[in-house]
Amino acid sequence: MSDLHWLSAAEIGAAYAARRFSPVELVGALLERIASLDPQIHAFIHLDAKGALAAARLAGQEIFAGRARGPLHGVPVGIKDIIDIAGEPTTCHSKILLENIARVDAEVVGRLRAAGAILLGKLSLHEFAIGGPSFDLPFPPARNPWNVNHHPGGSSSGSGAALAAGFLPIALGTDTGGSIRNPAGTCGVVGLKPTYGLVSRRGVFPLAFTLDHIGPMTRSVRDAALALDVLAGHDARDPGSAAFAQGGFGADLERGARGLRIGFVRHFHESDMIAHPEVTAALDEAARVMKREGASVRDIRLPRLQDLAGVQRVFMLAESWAVHAQWLRERPADYAQVSRRKLMGGAFLSAGDYVHAQQRRLELIDAVNDAFHDVDILVCANSLDPACRIDDEEEGARTYPRQARSPFNLTGHPALAMMCGLSKGGLPIAVQMVGRAHDEVTLLRAAAAYERATDWHTRRPPLEKAGNARRRRA
């Protein structure tokens, strides 16, 4: 049982059913791996080993007594430290909230608990989901398991890094401008930003109210569907919560790509912003794979990437300023420099700018919806470059805005990032797939078809070698 750490949630459930190992054995193996490798990854801010083992014991008793609650029962999960777990700190990776203890579970955490999932702990992030990677914070930034000298993407950095390092099979992330899909793509895992409103935001510290999404990060598409089944649902106490949620998100995972109509949004990365050649080649290959699998693939045009991302940026600046204004006035020195610079931007926008952005938003949502008259899925770039070194501020500042994720925070469409290549430097490259609003079933179907046709999801970072070498040296 040496490879328990690479099992998916679906495989864990099957193993419990066959009594191959217990939740306590699984959690024990993961805790051992985290103790061995996290000192170089820094995925966790707070590891609740005691609580996780207690939950594992309880899960084992229930499952083996024939009272399994569902596919996530006994499955370890990690929670981005911007999401409340009752009785634990929610620091948002910031000095500002170091003493903040959550009183009640976020809705998503309550749903995971009810499903029997085991909460392993809180995962690191960019400060307040916006400022990172930063070295002037109370906790170190997470690092990329594929190469610890490179950044893991953000802002759900710890979530992506923990999955890629084999610390857990499911993590929660949040996504306001791409913060699930960036670390998912950069760490070579799967990240799903659901349709706006499908997953409750209650108990999650806001970054920008009308852009914030919560979603699962996993190592397989099936696990993303299983997790979404638990997370999605109407919450009357979240004013943005969608009035419906269908569940059964994995219904079409086995249907394959045949018959799917895919629109390849080439102009995002070929003319709006020119992607790194390795990214362009990997995206072309992903489109070829989908065609080979029976999908029809045609080029399609959306509004310019700069227009979509530019309007999203006004919302991000204005709404995040509204959240942070008082702290920025009173405690500017308690923020990382990166956060301070980003969060103060809204102070220089006017009410008219915000309303103008709202007017543009409707026009852009309609334009993306129009594209879905002719296709079922959009395929486009995720990041336009492989991850740069974590300590290269200049390159980080250049490459971070080079992405095609934030348009779908603006429009609210569901979007998923998954690995579709490895750079010459050995770093993951990702493709993004986008679905119609509230059609996660088809989005996950397309992603599953791609996953089945390729072997990227089986690749693992060379971290173990480093870990083994370190142990041998010790």
Next chain:
Amino acid sequence: MAEKKPPESALDANALACAAGLGKAVKQFPEDVAAAARSAVQARSALGAQKNAAAEPWPPMRVRSAS
């Protein structure tokens, strides 16, 4: 030798920042205030010219029913 003055745009940014209550940040982190102001200018210019001032903003006002 005359004291070097900050450029006009920085003065404008600082005035706006102070009006927004960011006096402490202006004093302690003037470069960050200037960077934030620049990013807002970029964001505003990315919005482009308003095409239709009467267009309905999104999301629209909705009546919230009593629960």
